[in-house]
Amino acid sequence: xxxxxxxxxxxxxxxxxxxxxxxxxxxxxxxxxxxxxxxxxxxxxxxxxxxxxxxxxxxxxxxxxxxxxxxxxxxxxxxxxxxxxxxxxxxxxxxxxxxxxxxxxxxxxxxxxxxxxxxxxxxxxxxxxxxxxxxxxxxxxxxxxxxxxxxxxxxxxxxxxxxxxxxxxxxxxxxxxxxxxxxxxxxxxxxxxxxxxxxxxxxxxxxxxxxxxxxxxxxxxxxxxxxxxxxxxxxxxxxxxxxxxxxxxxxxxxxxxxxxxxxxxxxxxxxxxxxxxxx
Amino acid sequence: xxxxxxxxxxxxxxxxxxxxxxxxxxxxxxxxxxxxxxxxxxxxxxxxxxxxxxxxxxxxxxxxxxxxxxxxxxxxxxxxxxxxxxxxxxxxxxxxxxxxxxxxxxxxxxxxxxxxxxxxxxxxxxxxxxxxxxxxxxxxxxxxxxxxxxxxxxxxxxxxxxxxxxxxxxxxxxxxxxxxxxxxxxxxxxxxxxxxxxxxxxxxxxxxxxxxxxxxxxxxxxxxxxxxxxxxxxxxxxxxxxxxxxxxxxxxxxxxxxxxxxxxxxxxxxxxxxxxxxxxxxxxxxxxxxxxxxxxxxxxx
Numbered sequence: 133x134x135x136x137x138x139x140x141x142x143x144x145x146x147x148x149x150x151x152x153x154x155x156x157x158x159x160x161x162x163x164x165x166x167x168x169x170x171x172x173x174x175x176x177x178x179x180x181x182x183x184x185x186x187x188x189x190x191x192x193x194x195x196x197x198x199x200x201x202x203x204x205x206x207x208x209x210x211x212x213x214x215x216x217x218x219x220x221x222x223x224x225x226x227x228x229x230x231x232x233x234x235x236x237x238x239x240x241x242x243x244x245x246x247x248x249x250x251x252x253x254x255x256x257x258x259x260x261x262x263x264x265x266x267x268x269x270x271x272x273x274x275x276x277x278x279x280x281x282x283x284x285x286x287x288x289x290x291x292x293x294x295x296x297x298x299x300x301x302x303x304x305x306x307x308x309x310x311x312x313x314x315x316x317x318x319x320x321x322x323x324x325x326x327x328x329x330x331x332x333x334x335x336x337x338x339x340x341x342x343x344x345x346x347x348x349x350x351x352x353x354x355x356x357x358x359x360x361x362x363x364x365x366x367x368x369x370x371x372x373x374x375x376x377x378x379x380x381x382x383x384x385x386x387x388x389x390x391x392x393x394x395x396x397x398x399x400x401x402x403x404x405x406x407x408x409x410x411x
Numbered sequence: 412x413x414x415x416x417x418x419x420x421x422x423x424x425x426x427x428x429x430x431x432x433x434x435x436x437x438x439x440x441x442x443x444x445x446x447x448x449x450x451x452x453x454x455x456x457x458x459x460x461x462x463x464x465x466x467x468x469x470x471x472x473x474x475x476x477x478x479x480x481x482x483x484x485x486x487x488x489x490x491x492x493x494x495x496x497x498x499x500x501x502x503x504x505x506x507x508x509x510x511x512x513x514x515x516x517x518x519x520x521x522x523x524x525x526x527x528x529x530x531x532x533x534x535x536x537x538x539x540x541x542x543x544x545x546x547x548x549x550x551x552x553x554x555x556x557x558x559x560x561x562x563x564x565x566x567x568x569x570x571x572x573x574x575x576x577x578x579x580x581x582x583x584x585x586x587x588x589x590x591x592x593x594x595x596x597x598x599x600x601x602x603x604x605x606x607x608x609x610x611x612x613x614x615x616x617x618x619x620x621x622x623x624x625x626x627x628x629x630x631x632x633x634x635x636x637x638x639x640x641x642x643x644x645x646x647x648x649x650x651x652x653x654x655x656x657x658x659x660x661x662x663x664x665x666x667x668x669x670x671x672x673x674x675x676x677x678x679x680x681x682x683x684x685x686x687x688x689x690x691x692x693x694x695x696x697x698x699x700x701x702x703x704x705x706x707x708x709x710x711x712x
Contacts, residue, residue, distance in 0.1 A: 136485065148446055202445055322485050323524040326516035328508075328537030328590040347536065350526035 136318050136325075146311065147274050152197040154272040158390040159281030166269045168397035173261045175401075178409035179250060182257040188400070189264040196272045206267050207260060214256055221252050250411075270307070279304040280380055297374060305363070309356070316355050320348045428461030431594055431626055432482055432514070437491030439477050439650075451477040453650040454491070459594065464620055464627040466641030466658065468634075470672050474650040475630050476519075479596050482628060484510035496593070512541070515592030519599045521583035522576075530574065530582050531556075531567030537590040555588040558623060560615050577608025581615070588619075595619065596628040601636060616640065634676040638662060638697045646671055659695045678702035685709075 149155065154162070169192075173185055193203045226243040227235075233247035273281075279300045286296030324347045439452035451474045459465050459482075469475045480486050481493050484500055484507040493500040496513045518524070527533035534555055538548040553563040559581040566574075566582070574582060580600075587595070600616060601609040613636060619625045631637050637644065637658070644661040646654040648671040654661050662668070662675045665683055674680065678699050685692045685706070693705040 146447075150446075199446065205445070319518065320524055322480065322516075323518045323521065324536075325485065326483055326511060326518070327524075327587045328512065328540040347524075347526050351524055355523065 136321050146271060148198060148202070148271040150197040152195060152272065154192075154196040154268070157272075157393065158387070159273055159277035160285055161390040161394050162269065162273060163278075163281045163285060164394040165397040166265060168394060168401050169265050170262065172397075172401040172404045173258055173265065176258075176404050177254065179253065179411045180409040181404055181407065182254055182261070184404070185261050186257060189261050189268075192268050193264060196268050198268065198271055203264065203267060207263060210259065210263060214259055217259075218252050218256060221248060221255070225251070275304050275308055278307070297378070309359070312359065313352065313356060317348060317352055320351050324348060428463075430458040431461045431496055432457075432459040432628075433492070433494045434458065434478075434481065435492040437478070437481060437488055437493060439474075439481075439486070439489075441477075443489075451650050452491075455647070455650065455652055457645050457652065457655070459626060459628055461593075461626050462620075462624065463642045464629060464640050466637040466644045467628065467630045467647065468637060468644060468673060469647035469653075473647040475647055476598060477650075478647070479516060479598060479628065479630060482594070482596050483514035483516040485516070512590050513592055514594040514596060515587040515590060516596045517584055517587050517598060517600060519602060521587070522579035525571050525579070525583055525586070528570060529567070530561070530569050530571055531563075533571055534567075534582060534585045534589050537586060541590065551589045551591060552585075555585040556582075558588055558615070558619065559585045560611065561585060575608075577604050577611065580604060580608070580612060584612075584615075592625075594626040594628065596630075598630045599632065600629070601631075601633065613639065634662075634674065635678075635698070638676045638679070646673065648672070659697060662697060663695060682706075 169188075176182055176185060190200075193200060222244055223242060225245075225248045226241075227245065229251065230245065230247035233245040235243055236246050236249060237244040270278075282300040282303060283296050286294055286299060290296055329344070329347055434455060434457045437452050437455045438450070441447075441449045441451055455474070455478055457465075457478075467475050467478065481488060481500070482495065484495065484498075484505075487507070488501050495510050498505045498510050498513075500507070500510065525533045527536065531552055534552045535548050538551045543551070552567070556563045556566060561578060561581050566578075571579070571582070584597075584600070597616065601612050604612065616627065616629075617640060620627050627640070629637060629640055641658050644655065644658050645652055646661060646668070653671045654664070654667050662679050665675060665679075668675055675683070676697065678696060678701065682692050682694065682696050682702055682705060686694060690709060692709050693701075696702040696705040
């Protein structure tokens with residue numbers, strides 16, 4: 133038990149090898165399917181639609197053979213944000229959002245209409261669904277597969293001077309640094325606590341917590357810059373010159389059947405947009 | 412300074428005071444409840460008595476760094492018991508901040524945790540967090556900086572990044588000392604320093620025990636350093652205590668050390684080899700000086 137174990141609650145950017153079908157799938161097909169699902173989540177404005185999406189998300193988690201408790205743990209860090217978002221919406225939307233909607237709660241200047249209530253539930257559900265979809269994607273895809281996938285998908289755009297390889301590299305490095313930075317932040321929190329720093333404050337005391345972050349953030353930035361520079365030197369020392377003429381060690385090979393998954397995702401997206409959900 | 416011809420290791424462990432830290436049957440699992448879980452400590456028991464220097468040895472991944480995070484209450488035990496100066500860490504009512512003030516922990520490469528532009532301000536971070544009066548903060552910073560060998564007047568207004576590697580390490584050490592702990596836990600205190608700075612820092616650490624009366628826990632890969640500074644040793648292997656006892660005893664048992672993948676300090680190895688060749692050298696020499704004396708005594712006949 134530790135108040136400092138940061139990585140425990142970060143599921144984004146981790147890879148969890150369980151050998152499921154999603155792990156073996158062609159990364160390019162998986163990227164396309166994920167984007168389509170993100171689209172479905174973003175454009176579904178109904179309660180019933182979001183209920184369907186939640187069920188689908190849980191199905192995807194099961195398909196990836198990811199332990200449900202582990203997937204749910206990834207939601208914990210987002211919880212305060214979700215609560216703040218909901219409170220803001222409840223307090224400040226009032227009648228401004230859809231004035232024709234019936235009032236369900238009225239106290240002083242606080243007015244909550246049915247439409248706002250619906251909005252709160254839908255935005256929270258969307259958030260959770262997005263986290264599920266993206267977590268499952270990163271938990272089942274190694275960074276190498278991700279890079280090659282992005283690069284390969286962007287290749288047709290090269291004639292329009294889109295630097296596909298470089299973009300893919302940026303994404304890879306960004307994702308790769310998430311656990312590294314989390315570990316370093318954890319180390320710094322412990323180090324400052326060891327010399328009297330009062331890291332903590334309640335979970336909800338945001339101002340106090342932010343003020344106390346400075347002794348962590350300053351060294352963390354220094355660390356990130358130093359690591360970045362080391363990475364540059366290491367890449368140049370190994371004669372990295374960018375994407376042109378580079379062959380790859382890991383070759384993406386997926387079966388044609390893998391492309392049925394994004395087709396199914398597309399069909400799902402269209403169905404979600406077209407479905408006449410009652411609420 | 413300690414009496415007696417040899418540094419470290421001479422004071423029998425029994426003469427140290429009462430136990431200030433007691434660890435009993437401690438287990439630790441990282442990322443418990445996730446697919447990445449990993450057991451780092453498997454039933455470790457140890458104690459640290461007031462006024463002594465305890466060395467912790469072990470190869471990378473043996474659980475040293477995990478263990479020392481319990482000594483100042485960075486982690487609360489789930490399985491096993493840790494009592495620091497009468498505070499049971501498992502008790503939810505124990506205020507961990509009190510524990511962290513009693514036991515200062517200096518992480519490996521502590522200079523990476525400095526964040527204030529001026530050295531004096533950075534050392535003052537701890538006392539300021541304790542909300543002490545200004546004069547008290549100043550007095551503590553002065554004491555801590557002088558104790559590590561960075562004269563207060565000369566260094567307090569220097570830019571942190573203008574310090575040399577050795578000075579920075581000392582300033583970071585002063586930052587922990589400034590909360591005036593009774594026990595100081597040092598993780599690889601001299602790693603990455605040049606030999607001059609290393610010897611100097613080692614001397615300062617010895618002074619902390621001898622002059623300031625601090626109790627020390629020392630984690631190190633450097634056998635020579637551990638041999639010079641510690642009274643007692645704990646050797647960890649795979650998260651369990653593989654050997655424990657007075658420094659001379661542990662280093663004297665070459666077979667046992669080899670079994671956990673460690674070599675005794677070079678002077679000890681030389682003496683052991685000479686004895687293996689049938690020469691009657693004193694068997695308990697630990698440091699270069701002692702080994703030299705022992706060989707000289709043999710030559711003198």
